[in-house]
Amino acid sequence: MNRATVDLSVVIPVYNEEARLPATLAAVRAHLGASPLSWELVVVDDGSADGTWRLVRAAARREPRIRTLRSPVNRGKGHAVRSGMLASRGRLVLLSDADLATPIEELDRLRAALGPGHGAAIGSRPRGRRHPLRELPARLGGALIRVLVVPGIADTQCGFKLFDGARGRAVFQDAVIDGWGFDVEILCLLAKAGWPVAEVPVEWSHRPGSKFRPLDYPRILAEIVRIRRSHGRPRPAATAPASLRAAA
Numbered sequence: 304m305n306r307a308t309v310d311l312s313v314v315i316p317v318y319n320e321e322a323r324l325p326a327t328l329a330a331v332r333a334h335l336g337a338s339p340l341s342w343e344l345v346v347v348d349d350g351s352a353d354g355t356w357r358l359v360r361a362a363a364r365r366e367p368r369i370r371t372l373r374s375p376v377n378r379g380k381g382h383a384v385r386s387g388m389l390a391s392r393g394r395l396v397l398l399s400d401a402d403l404a405t406p407i408e409e410l411d412r413l414r415a416a417l418g419p420g421h422g423a424a425i426g427s428r429p430r431g432r433r434h435p436l437r438e439l440p441a442r443l444g445g446a447l448i449r450v451l452v453v454p455g456i457a458d459t460q461c462g463f464k465l466f467d468g469a470r471g472r473a474v475f476q477d478a479v480i481d482g483w484g485f486d487v488e489i490l491c492l493l494a495k496a497g498w499p500v501a502e503v504p505v506e507w508s509h510r511p512g513s514k515f516r517p518l519d520y521p522r523i524l525a526e527i528v529r530i531r532r533s534h535g536r537p538r539p540a541a542t543a544p545a546s547l548r549a550a551a
């Protein structure tokens with residue numbers, strides 16, 4: 304599965320992101336342009352109904368290192384991320400949300416933490432910055448995820464994760480979850496493969512325009528149960544700093 308041809312792929316899943324995407328593309332483009340790494344930016348449109356695809360195509364026409372993928376219908380964040388990951392060609396692959404709630408500059412922190420042998424270095428968001436209506440279910444969900452599927456990781460859901468390219472592609476190849484629960488499945492598969500994950504505190508700020516809907520909670524729950532059924536609860540191969548390791 305190692306067919307890397309660039310140093311870094313950045314994969315961004317997008318669903319109805321015409322408002323938030325232009326600033327993100329500009330910031331990522333500028334950051335990568337200033338870096339010594341060779342790179343590609345893979346934007347995956349998950350069946351957007353607004354002007355997102357037009358915007359993405361226009362950006363790709365101006366910049367050949369921007370590659371685009373599109374699903375004709377909306378399939379969910381997990382599906383979009385998986386398509387992008389499997390199409391990526393980076394020795395490293397960064398997954399980032401379209402809102403850059405974690406600024407692209409934090410990539411350096413994840414790169415520094417991704418040691419040899421690691422499967423991924425994942426962002427961990429500061430607690431207490433979200434709206435209480437998101438914070439509380441997120442905490443309960445996090446506890447449930449640690450009990451049922453992946454022990455030892457404080458924040459499975461941060462939309463800013465850096466993978467070793469070959470290992471990331473290998474686990475996404477086996478992944479099936481199409482919705483928001485995909486992060487949990489991926490972390491579970493990394494643990495089963497024995498590839499440690501470094502959890503790294505990153506900057507994070509609330510961005511308006513989240514695509515998450517309260518009705519998504521039952522679906523995540525169903526996905527978590529499904530992951531537990533298919534994979535059990537592997538022991539973590541984690542190397543999170545003790546300060547971050549949640550009671551598992």
Ligand SMILES: Nc1nc2c(ncn2[C@@H]2O[C@H](COP(=O)(O)OP(=O)(O)O)[C@@H](O)[C@H]2O)c(=O)[nH]1
Nearest residue numbers: 316317318349379380383400401402513514515
């Ligand atoms: N909600 C949603 N987001 C999707 C989907 N497919 C891809 N995405 C992207 O997944 C990311 C989710 O980020 P965001 O909406 O800010 O969620 P939040 O930060 O968890 O509130 C964004 O880049 C979305 O464009 C989908 O089907 N639904």
Ligand SMILES: [Mg+2]
Nearest residue numbers: 402404510513
């Ligand atoms: Mg967000």
